[in-house]
Amino acid sequence: MTKPLHIxxxxxxxxxxxxxxxxxxxxxxxxxxxxxxxxxxxxxxxDKLNIGLFDAAHLLAPVAIASxxxxxxxxxxxxxxxNLSLNGNAITVSSALHAAIMAExxxxxxxxxxxALALSRVVATRRKNGAEPLTFGMTxxxxxxxxxLRFWMATGGIDPDEDVRLVVLPPPxxxxxxxxxxxxxxxxxxxxxxxxxxxxxxxxxxxASDILARAAExxxxxxxxxxxxxxxxxxxxxxxxxxxxxFVERSKNRAEVARILARPEYVGVDADVIxxxxxxRLKISADGTVREISRYLLVGREGAPRPDPVQxxxxxxxxxxxxxxxxxxxxLTTATAVFRPDLYDAALRIRGEAHRDGPDSVRAxxxxxxxxxxxxxxxxxxxVSRRLP
Amino acid sequence: MxxxxxxxxxxxxxxxxxxxxxxxxxxxxGFTDVVRISEMxxxxxxxxxxxxxxxxxxxxxxxxxxxxxxxQVSRAVRRPIAMFVDQSDAASIQASVDAGxxxxxxxxxxxxxxxxILDLCISRFNxxxxxxxxxxxTKSALExxxxxxxxxxxxxxxxxxxxxxxxxxxxSTAMRxxxxxxxxxxxxxxxxxxxx
Numbered sequence: 001m002t003k004p005l006h007i008x009x010x011x012x013x014x015x016x017x018x019x020x021x022x023x024x025x026x027x028x029x030x031x032x033x034x035x036x037x038x039x040x041x042x043x044x045x046x047d048k049l050n051i052g053l054f055d056a057a058h059l060l061a062p063v064a065i066a067s068x069x070x071x072x073x074x075x076x077x078x079x080x081x082x083n084l085s086l087n088g089n090a091i092t093v094s095s096a097l098h099a100a101i102m103a104e105x106x107x108x109x110x111x112x113x114x115x116a117l118a119l120s121r122v123v124a125t126r127r128k129n130g131a132e133p134l135t136f137g138m139t140x141x142x143x144x145x146x147x148x149l150r151f152w153m154a155t156g157g158i159d160p161d162e163d164v165r166l167v168v169l170p171p172p173x174x175x176x177x178x179x180x181x182x183x184x185x186x187x188x189x190x191x192x193x194x195x196x197x198x199x200x201x202x203x204x205x206x207x208a209s210d211i212l213a214r215a216a217e218x219x220x221x222x223x224x225x226x227x228x229x230x231x232x233x234x235x236x237x238x239x240x241x242x243x244x245x246x247f248v249e250r251s252k253n254r255a256e257v258a259r260i261l262a263r264p265e266y267v268g269v270d271a272d273v274i275x276x277x278x279x280x281r282l283k284i285s286a287d288g289t290v291r292e293i294s295r296y297l298l299v300g301r302e303g304a305p306r307p308d309p310v311q312x313x314x315x316x317x318x319x320x321x322x323x324x325x326x327x328x329x330x331x332l333t334t335a336t337a338v339f340r341p342d343l344y345d346a347a348l349r350i351r352g353e354a355h356r357d358g359p360d361s362v363r364a365x366x367x368x369x370x371x372x373x374x375x376x377x378x379x380x381x382x383x384v385s386r387r388l389p
Numbered sequence: 390m391x392x393x394x395x396x397x398x399x400x401x402x403x404x405x406x407x408x409x410x411x412x413x414x415x416x417x418x419g420f421t422d423v424v425r426i427s428e429m430x431x432x433x434x435x436x437x438x439x440x441x442x443x444x445x446x447x448x449x450x451x452x453x454x455x456x457x458x459x460x461q462v463s464r465a466v467r468r469p470i471a472m473f474v475d476q477s478d479a480a481s482i483q484a485s486v487d488a489g490x491x492x493x494x495x496x497x498x499x500x501x502x503x504x505x506i507l508d509l510c511i512s513r514f515n516x517x518x519x520x521x522x523x524x525x526x527t528k529s530a531l532e533x534x535x536x537x538x539x540x541x542x543x544x545x546x547x548x549x550x551x552x553x554x555x556x557x558x559x560x561s562t563a564m565r566x567x568x569x570x571x572x573x574x575x576x577x578x579x580x581x582x583x584x585x
């Protein structure tokens with residue numbers, strides 16, 4: 001047994017691979033002694049990882065990149081040898097906003113282009129009537145939730161910094177805030193969208209996978225210096241997480257996984273709600289309408305666990321588009337180097353490039369194909385943006 | 390804010406006792422402009438309205454993520470806010486995270502002016518945890534006394550002992566088994582419950 005490892009996590013379904021790895025004894029089988037530490041904010045997870053109170057963490061992929069670039073906080077290089085999840089977010093809107101969007105909708109209600117244009121008409125009408133701008137909640141400035149909301153809205157011609165308000169809210173406060181009318185919608189991970197629907201205060205408008213086919217969501221984050229000094233524990237963690245990710249995806253295990261995650265020391269919500277998420281079969285409105293999409297949340301399928309540097313480049317591109325980072329080839333190199341498929345392959349003794357995606361693994365619903373080699377050109381094609389001067 | 394005036398400090402803490410201890414400490418140290426926020430609803434707009442120079446928040450508070458948004462350029466921000474820490478302040482972060490507190494500074498306030506404020510917050514937070522530990526210990530001591538009284542009663546009844554004899558028996562057993570008197574008393578209670 002090596003010395004005890006402390007790993008931080010936020011109570012969300014997409015921590016499944018990490019929680020199952022520890023709870024089912026997969027980390028122990030790898031000779032690791034892991035204590036999971038439940039946290040209340042991403043800022044805490046980041047800070048405790050950065051100063052060494054945590055050896056590893058369940059972390060928002062963009063936070064790992066921002067930390068490596070020194071954006072918004074001190075610069076601490078982070079590596080991600082394992083991708084804990086792809087996708088898994090959804091956009092939920094209040095019943096009132098849902099009705100307003102549907103009234104303006106020209107096209108399929110699951111087509112993000114149609115809903116974005118409808119939303120933009122709702123926004124224009126509100127402005128004409130002197131109404132307050134719509135307010136949307138998301139989980140962190142450096143989050144896929146922020147970028148997914150912005151990408152979607154901006155495609156409809158909405159300037160997310162001018163025409164609406166985007167506010168950070170801790171996920172457990174989202175449901176309450178939409179119920180009290182403080183916000184009109186939000187983008188958040190599971191289980192919070194389902195909880196809003198169950199409570200009858202909102203409807204799921206989009207799965208984030210409607211907007212981006214594949215989006216790196218949470219990573220297993222480790223400080224670069226620690227990972228260099230401790231290659232064996234890092235490899236052992238990757239193997240345990242990989243075994244857990246496969247376990248989570250086997251349909252015969254899903255009920256057990258849901259029961260584990262439901263426990264109060266982990267996510268602490270109803271096992272039934274968790275099961276719906278794992279199956280990608282979500283109730284999207286209080287009337288019981290169910291929408292099923294197999295790629296709603298990917299944990300151990302379709303090559304999800306292998307870190308994909310193209311995803312890191314896309315996230316960096318969003319930081320540039322929305323004025324969080326300046327554009328430079330050095331920063332792009334730093335950002336892509338956070339995602340470490342080499343560490344993943346070495347741990348699992350994979351030769352060559354398994355699960356190789358095409359050049360554009362993100363596949364957004366709009367805009368040109370993403371090309372990390374031409375970041376500037378890619379970004380110029382978007383009309384709405386807030387690039388730094 | 391004038392160069393000599395006291396900076397305006399906002400304390401964001403859902404624990405009213407800890408916030409009061411912190412406020413008192415700051416006032417004693419000569420920081421007279423202190424506001425406590427315990428209501429997390431629309432936190433950001435309250436902070437904008439208050440316009441503080443320093444914001445102190447406890448780390449158990451999920452609303453810490455809300456404050457991170459203030460570093461982002463947005464039309465809602467009246468003046469940019471930056472966390473006081475930079476590359477040179479890793480030791481400060483360590484001390485504050487250990488104590489369970491985090492501080493943010495508004496652009497314009499000199500960094501050296503924050504240092505005494507943060508040091509004070511750290512020591513008050515540590516003092517509060519100590520107080521909490523003591524409270525917990527007192528509580529468990531009280532709990533122990535109740536358990537010991539009940540165990541004495543059982544021994545007195547079953548073995549026809551006086552109260553003093555019952556206590557001596559408990560104490561000598563605890564010494565022999567190298568356990569606390571409270572633990573021996575608890576096992577008597579458990580056994581008597583089982584044998585009922």
